[in-house]
Amino acid sequence: xxxxxxxxxxxxxxxxxxxxxxxxxxxxxxxxxxxxxxxxxxxxxxxxxxxxxxxxxxxxxxxxxxxxxxxxxxxxxxxxxxxxxxxxxxxxxxxxxxxxxxxxxxxxxxxxxxxxxxxxxxxxxxxxxxxxxxxxxxxxxxxxxxxxxxxxxxxxxxxxxxxxxxxxxxxxxxxxxxxxxxxxxxxxxxxxxxxxxxxxxxxxxxxxxxxxxxxxxxxxxxxxxxxxxxxxxxxxxxxxxxxxxxxxxxxxxxxxxxxxxxxxxxxxxxxxxxxxxxxxxxxxxxxxxxxxxxxxxxxxxxxxxxxxxxxxxxxxxxxxxxxxxxxxxxxxxxxxxxxxxxxxxxxxxxxxxxxxxxxxxxxxxxxxxxxxxxxxxxxxxxxxxxxxxxxxxxxxxxxxxxxxxxxxxxxxxxxxxxxxxxxxxxxxxxxxxxxxxxxxxxxxxxxxxxxxxxxxxxxxxxxxxx
Amino acid sequence: xxxxxxxxxxxxxxxxxxxxxxxxxxxxxxxxxxxxxxxxxxxxxxxxxxxxxxxxxxxxxxxxxxxxxxxxxxxxxxxxxxxxxxxxxxxxxxxxxxxxxxxxxxxxxxxxxxxxxxxxxxxxxxxxxxxxxxxxxxxxxxxxxxxxxxxxxxxxxxxxxxxxxxxxxxxxxxxxxxxxxxxxxxxxxxxxxxxxxxxxxxxxxxxxxxxxxxxxxxxxxxxxxxxxxxxxxxxxxxxxxxxxxxxxxxxxxxxxxxxxxxxxxxxxxxxxxxxxxxxxxxxxxxxxxxxxxxxxxxxxxxxxxxxxxxxxxxxxxxxxxxxxxxxxxxxxxxxxxxxxxxxxxxxxxxxxxxxxxxxxxxxxxxxxxxxxxxxxxxxxxxxxxxxxxxxxxxxxxxxxxxxxxxxxxxxxxxxxxxxxxxxxxxxxxxxxxxxxxxxxxxxxxxxxxxxxxxxxxxxxxxxxxx
Numbered sequence: 001x002x003x004x005x006x007x008x009x010x011x012x013x014x015x016x017x018x019x020x021x022x023x024x025x026x027x028x029x030x031x032x033x034x035x036x037x038x039x040x041x042x043x044x045x046x047x048x049x050x051x052x053x054x055x056x057x058x059x060x061x062x063x064x065x066x067x068x069x070x071x072x073x074x075x076x077x078x079x080x081x082x083x084x085x086x087x088x089x090x091x092x093x094x095x096x097x098x099x100x101x102x103x104x105x106x107x108x109x110x111x112x113x114x115x116x117x118x119x120x121x122x123x124x125x126x127x128x129x130x131x132x133x134x135x136x137x138x139x140x141x142x143x144x145x146x147x148x149x150x151x152x153x154x155x156x157x158x159x160x161x162x163x164x165x166x167x168x169x170x171x172x173x174x175x176x177x178x179x180x181x182x183x184x185x186x187x188x189x190x191x192x193x194x195x196x197x198x199x200x201x202x203x204x205x206x207x208x209x210x211x212x213x214x215x216x217x218x219x220x221x222x223x224x225x226x227x228x229x230x231x232x233x234x235x236x237x238x239x240x241x242x243x244x245x246x247x248x249x250x251x252x253x254x255x256x257x258x259x260x261x262x263x264x265x266x267x268x269x270x271x272x273x274x275x276x277x278x279x280x281x282x283x284x285x286x287x288x289x290x291x292x293x294x295x296x297x298x299x300x301x302x303x304x305x306x307x308x309x310x311x312x313x314x315x316x317x318x319x320x321x322x323x324x325x326x327x328x329x330x331x332x333x334x335x336x337x338x339x340x341x342x343x344x345x346x347x348x349x350x351x352x353x354x355x356x357x358x359x360x361x362x363x364x365x366x367x368x369x370x371x372x373x374x375x376x377x378x379x380x381x382x383x384x385x386x387x388x389x390x391x392x393x394x395x396x397x398x399x400x401x402x403x404x405x406x407x408x409x410x411x412x413x414x415x416x417x418x419x420x421x422x423x424x425x426x427x428x429x430x431x432x433x434x435x436x437x438x439x440x441x442x443x444x445x446x447x448x449x450x451x452x453x454x455x456x457x458x459x460x461x462x463x464x465x466x
Numbered sequence: 467x468x469x470x471x472x473x474x475x476x477x478x479x480x481x482x483x484x485x486x487x488x489x490x491x492x493x494x495x496x497x498x499x500x501x502x503x504x505x506x507x508x509x510x511x512x513x514x515x516x517x518x519x520x521x522x523x524x525x526x527x528x529x530x531x532x533x534x535x536x537x538x539x540x541x542x543x544x545x546x547x548x549x550x551x552x553x554x555x556x557x558x559x560x561x562x563x564x565x566x567x568x569x570x571x572x573x574x575x576x577x578x579x580x581x582x583x584x585x586x587x588x589x590x591x592x593x594x595x596x597x598x599x600x601x602x603x604x605x606x607x608x609x610x611x612x613x614x615x616x617x618x619x620x621x622x623x624x625x626x627x628x629x630x631x632x633x634x635x636x637x638x639x640x641x642x643x644x645x646x647x648x649x650x651x652x653x654x655x656x657x658x659x660x661x662x663x664x665x666x667x668x669x670x671x672x673x674x675x676x677x678x679x680x681x682x683x684x685x686x687x688x689x690x691x692x693x694x695x696x697x698x699x700x701x702x703x704x705x706x707x708x709x710x711x712x713x714x715x716x717x718x719x720x721x722x723x724x725x726x727x728x729x730x731x732x733x734x735x736x737x738x739x740x741x742x743x744x745x746x747x748x749x750x751x752x753x754x755x756x757x758x759x760x761x762x763x764x765x766x767x768x769x770x771x772x773x774x775x776x777x778x779x780x781x782x783x784x785x786x787x788x789x790x791x792x793x794x795x796x797x798x799x800x801x802x803x804x805x806x807x808x809x810x811x812x813x814x815x816x817x818x819x820x821x822x823x824x825x826x827x828x829x830x831x832x833x834x835x836x837x838x839x840x841x842x843x844x845x846x847x848x849x850x851x852x853x854x855x856x857x858x859x860x861x862x863x864x865x866x867x868x869x870x871x872x873x874x875x876x877x878x879x880x881x882x883x884x885x886x887x888x889x890x891x892x893x894x895x896x897x898x899x900x901x902x903x904x905x906x907x908x909x910x911x912x913x914x915x916x917x918x919x920x921x922x923x924x925x926x927x928x929x930x931x932x
Contacts, residue, residue, distance in 0.1 A: 049514045050893075
């Protein structure tokens with residue numbers, strides 16, 4: 001009788017061990033979704049204080065997840081920022097930046113080099129299904145497309161929605177942006193490596209991307225998946241579908257953001273409906289700050305200074321929202337430093353991927369921040385504009401060596417000694433405190449020296465054109 | 467048998483009617499608490515987008531209640547704003563404004579006239595216990611004190627905490643504010659109409675006020691009560707108690723706001739603990755925008771323009787948070803126009819008070835906004851600076867006739883035609899759209915004419931000094 005009981009207990013114990021192991025294996029490879037907006041400002045969401053734009057789905061994502069106050073991207077314009085997100089490395093290392101041509105254009109020859117490890121390729125090695133929906137902007141020639149960089153599939157416009165302007169259509173110059181019609185622009189719309197059409201109806205972009213994203217989720221629910229869902233909006237020219245056009249209080253810009261918010265809601269609802277929510281990490285952010293030169297067609301950085309094209313905070317600090325019901329505690333405001341550079345190493349840790357030993361990463365695993373398990377390893381942030389290091393943040397302090405506004409005509413200013421701001425006390429970067437903190441500047445100078453020793457400039461991918 | 471059943475049914479029906487009537491009577495007289503900050507900016511709370519100030523209790527109040535995006539006070543400095551809140555009337559009607567002396571000073575003779583109906587006196591007539599804790603600033607002579615205006619009790623400093631500066635103590639001028647010590651200022655600290663002390667330890671102000679507020683709540687829980695809890699902070703000079711001093715990332719200003727947030731948490735927790743939460747409306751706001759001339763010792767208006775002393779949005783749009791578990795739906799962002807002027811008529815409706823027929827009110831009952839019962843009656847807002855009408859908002863449009871920055875040295879500018887901004891599309895008031903909307907300016911001109919016909923200037927209460 002005793003032995004029989006013992007055997008029964010063992011059987012139960014074995015079953016428990018097995019089921020825990022299965023759960024753990026699944027937990028080790030959660031689904032991962034990155035939703036990326038384009039040119040969205042730090043202050044454009046209701047949950048980041050915008051008064052007139054309604055973002056109930058992102059507000060809900062925040063209420064159920066974690067909102068970062070100090071989340072950064074690694075560049076102040078599109079191509080280098082996206083390269084950094086996708087590789088965990090500063091663009092200076094991959095050649096995905098330039099001081100001449102700031103991003104890739106339709107006549108560019110280059111793209112993300114084949115030897116760069118992308119999130120998609122890394123996760124693919126761990127058995128993930130990988131899908132890219134939306135804007136790529138890391139090279140539109142075949143060898144640079146998502147399908148050449150670890151994605152099983154691609155669906156979208158491979159660069160910005162204001163490229164391939166039809167010079168014969170609509171008003172000249174900026175005027176076309178303020179009364180935009182889709183036929184003024186003729187960018188390619190692709191599936192995988194094939195151009196489906198030129199000049200897609202941009203009022204349908206967000207709904208089409210969303211439908212594709214939901215299809216990908218449903219089609220891959222049986223195995224772990226990675227979805228990189230990168231919208232073309234709210235980059236100008238702005239387009240919303242009929243359901244959203246003219247509906248917001250913030251004008252066309254608000255309409256577009258409210259449609260993006262709807263799209264986020266569709267993703268979260270689909271994860272819930274498919275029973276995937278508890279095994280899926282969703283991270284929302286944008287590629288760089290608001291394009292202020294477009295007036296009300298550009299977004300807002302809230303109380304942060306300046307916007308896109310600038311290394312002031314408004315250019316590179318972004319909304320950052322993480323959601324994973326059951327793993328990330330709801331309603332947390334996280335004020336630690338974090339970066340889009342950290343996504344690759346974080347996802348590597350979650351997926352149990354081993355990274356190549358010789359890979360130099362600028363990102364760190366941010367899991368301790370997400371799951372409340374410990375302090376953050378990151379305490380510095382490097383603000384590059386093109387190939388030049390304009391500013392460095394260490395802890396709450398930020399030193400500017402060079403400043404330049406995103407308003408194109410504003411002059412470049414060199415600062416020696418550097419300007420120094422305390423971003424906690426003065427998030428708007430108004431009060432230079434360099435003279436009060438000589439030790440901080442010396443400390444930052446040491447960080448710069450250490451950092452520069454790790455950088456070997458490479459050939460830029462952005463400068464050659466046909 | 468039939469008749470007995472009928473009698474039983476009647477008895478049940480009668481009991482039901484009686485209990486509904488009792489519930490309704492209690493529901494008609496909820497407890498009401500107004501918590502007022504001093505010089506807090508639109509952008510100073512985490513729930514309004516501030517990155518470095520932690521306000522978990524106000525964030526919780528928002529999550530459980532309603533957050534207004536377009537809540538206004540009726541003046542851009544202290545005395546007139548508080549007079550408007552307390553009476554539901556523009557200060558131009560009560561004489562509580564002036565173009566010479568902008569607020570009441572220790573040597574002022576005047577105060578809120580005896581014939582003005584205050585929220586306290588109105589609620590007293592409905593059987594409320596009424597308490598005032600904190601800053602009054604509507605007259606410090608006996609006939610003007612809270613206890614002469616319908617409050618059963620008063621505990622606090624009757625004006626601003628930077629008044630009664632001790633000229634013999636500390637550094638001269640602005641320097642005293644940047645390294646503040648409590649002994650540099652000697653304002654009176656009163657209980658009811660008696661001065662308890664001069665120059666209270668300002669590091670203890672928020673804890674003392676909070677203790678008094680909690681005592682009032684507990685002492686009056688058997689009957690309906692009205693508590694007007696008006697903090698002296700974050701008006702300069704800034705002081706936090708030891709528990710908060712040096713603890714925030716936003717420096718001393720953040721320490722002070724975080725202590726105010728703690729205080730709000732104490733109030734909400736006490737209401738829960740005493741079983742009063744479901745029968746208490748709590749409303750949180752501030753008297754005017756941030757005092758920007760004090761650099762990091764002043765707050766932030768977020769993406770709104772300018773601050774205290776200005777009729778730009780940053781001077782008069784404020785955080786507005788309403789909390790009433792079970793009556794106000796949780797987690798609502800309300801984007802309708804509302805004003806501190808609306809509190810008196812709203813509280814009158816909730817308490818079932820009948821207002822004098824000849825009382826001219828600028829406020830409207832905002833209950834439909836709070837309880838989701840219907841649209842808002844308010845669609846205009848008048849922005850006075852002293853006795854002059856500087857700007858008018860109608861719907862999303864705001865016309866400026868005169869502008870002046872809160873930075874004292876900035877010049878006054880007259881605008882004819884007026885500047886016109888669309889506050890939904892352009893909450894930062896950057897893009898004049900007057901030429902695109904001639905009809906709107908004409909419409910606003912009519913509103914101004916209608917409004918002016920209701921105003922009979924009275925003797926200012928702020929100009930006489932001893």
